[in-house]
Amino acid sequence: MSTPHRLTRDDARRLVVRAQLLDADRPGDVVEVAEQLGYIKIDPTATIAPCEQTVLWSRIGWSYEPGQLTKAVEFDRLLFEFEGAFRPASLLPLMLPGMRRWPQRESSRQWLDANARFRADVLARLRAEGPLLTSAIPDTAQVSRAPDGWYGTNQVPHMLEFLMRQGEVAVARREGRNRIWDLAERVYPQNLPEYDEVETARLLDERRLQAAGIVKQKSPWTPVGEAGEPATVEGSKWKFRVDPAALASLGQEEGGRVALLNPYDGILFDRPRLSEIFEFDYVLEQFKPKPQRKYGYFAHPILMGDRFVGMLDAQVDRKRDVLQIDAIHEFLPFEEEESEMVRAEISDLAEWLGVTVTGLP
Template sequence: MAATLTITPATARRFLALRHYLAPPRSLPVGREGILAVFEQFGSIQFDPLEVAGRNHDLVLLARVPDYRRELADALLYDERVLYETYNKGLSLVPTADLPWFRITWDLNRAAKDGGVFDEHAELVQELLERIRADGHLSSTDIAPREAIDWYWRPTNQVRAILEALAQAGILGIARREGNRRIYDLVERLFPADLLAERPPEPEQYRFKLLTRYRAHGLLGTGGQAEVWLGTGPGGTFRGERRAELLEAGEIVPVTVDGLRGERHVVTAELSLLERAEREVAAGDPPGGTTPGAAFLAPLDPLVWDRGFLRSLYGFDYLWEVYVPAAKRRWGYYVLPLLFGDSFVGRIEPRIDRKAGVLRVVGLWWEDGFDPLATDGFIEAFAAALDVHRRFGGVERVRLPKTAQSRAIAAEVRERIG
């Protein structure tokens, strides 16, 4: 096992900006090549269907891939099928080539449902599978609704629930989405037979899934909130054994950050990038050696997974408040972290209003001590990020909040993007 490395907080921040393709943002190749580079780096990207400012995976990619459009990821998912939907840290998009390493997710769901919902609704299960075998793709709206059953957050139409359960168990897959409507088909029609037949040993699958967490974040530790480790095995002891195997195999290297508690880990293949970050910081160079850029990060972007680490390393407090009652929110409904260079400088709540043709920024919150108008290069970078989001949303105008400071910012932005 490699010796523990020690780095400064400034090096940690620079390294994370570099390895997240945010120094500068939107610097990857355009289109398919850039999207697949992100998946190669992160292993998976969380999926969330809410589309206030863009779906979560769209926002992750928009921050990194120039001229990104949602149709590009949809084509990789539903036409080429080089990506697919499964559960990693929550519902995620994963390279189809990695399907064997995620079989455990299907297998555990299948085992649980065979003695539960599939037995309780055996006739409907058989009816749906026979219909799909005979007629092909099927969604819950293609069959008359049945009586609702208890299902996760609330009672749900039986047809929709059973189709979802069959997909969770790896019997069906998502052939495509039309808005939030899922169209299902048999997995054997969607994925190559050799991938479906391959079954690595369970401990190896869990080790692979654990490694995807370190690949996605870049500097994860061993603790933090439980949601970071969802799906990586039954408990902390088991996960610790898999982590020890990754260390022994030389896949990850232990790192400590000066002044921060606990040991963290870097993927071994990124040690050269860590050295580059150290050199840049020592030389006083800007992130990536170029003019800093601004990016609006997705609420489930891997960089913001570990909220305690965000507070410790950046002094930045972030919580996605979409499920927090309005009266209890500190910021807003769908607020995104705002990164400039290798620092978090604020929060922004953009909403795409296609009917009115406007990207509405309904809230801006700057970090204490940060002056957007007095910070060299920020307004240019902020205007560019707004324009990227405007074009992604397919709208013509940008509207900022009607506060004195925001009016001054808006005037500067208009000079740059109209």
């Protein structure tokens, strides 16, 4: 067993920030971001802009335009949509074995078996007519799943989701927020490399660690198995795994910057790591009653360098074409230079959105 790397908290934070492409060395395009992060979450909540757009803007900056994402997904097929996220096509061969094994849950298998004719109907219609909106596919289910708060009584969305997870159908494109479905063979690249289950698991662990930089060795939030190398972090009792490529780049830092992060940004996903390394106990207040909110309905964390320094409570008013700043919550009072940096980033955000800023203190 190799001797663990001994890292400071500063080292650990910088590894995460750099792995998440939030240091001063900005990536060049959408595909580069997706390849490094592994996924770009899709979420329609748009107090400022939808998650997939703000994730990319917070990395690439002023040169990012939403049409670049559309091109990469729908025309170049360098990204694909799967389970609420855009993912790089390079991950598809590693995901296919898991798709072929799905579903594991007995109730899902029973529903599919009971709806064999319905499944065949959906695939036949897509083969003959696709790409199609969900609403263009008739519900011929023999057995229905009960409404669950996300889906109503129509069984077509359930079947399409199941078939996507099995690798039979795929999202070909979107019209607004609506997905257009087609057979996976007409959407996904063909003649992909094949991997056995052991190699697939190893490569997926490596990709997750690549996006994380450093992670707790047995984290249920970011499972990486034995990928990377062992490490300890000063002041932490955790055992970590660290990406050796990220470790080698520690001395090549370009410096820090300010980033305004969507609440569903991937760097915020692993809450225990966020608390342990960054000492940031993040709580999404979107689903809290208004009187219980401290920072706002959908406040965006503010990252400065390798520390979380505050929360931005803001919203775009398209009727007035303004970015309304309701509050900038400072965890510790900003110094003048820090305040100027945050204001500059907010101004850049407004310019990217094509609106003016109002309410900026």
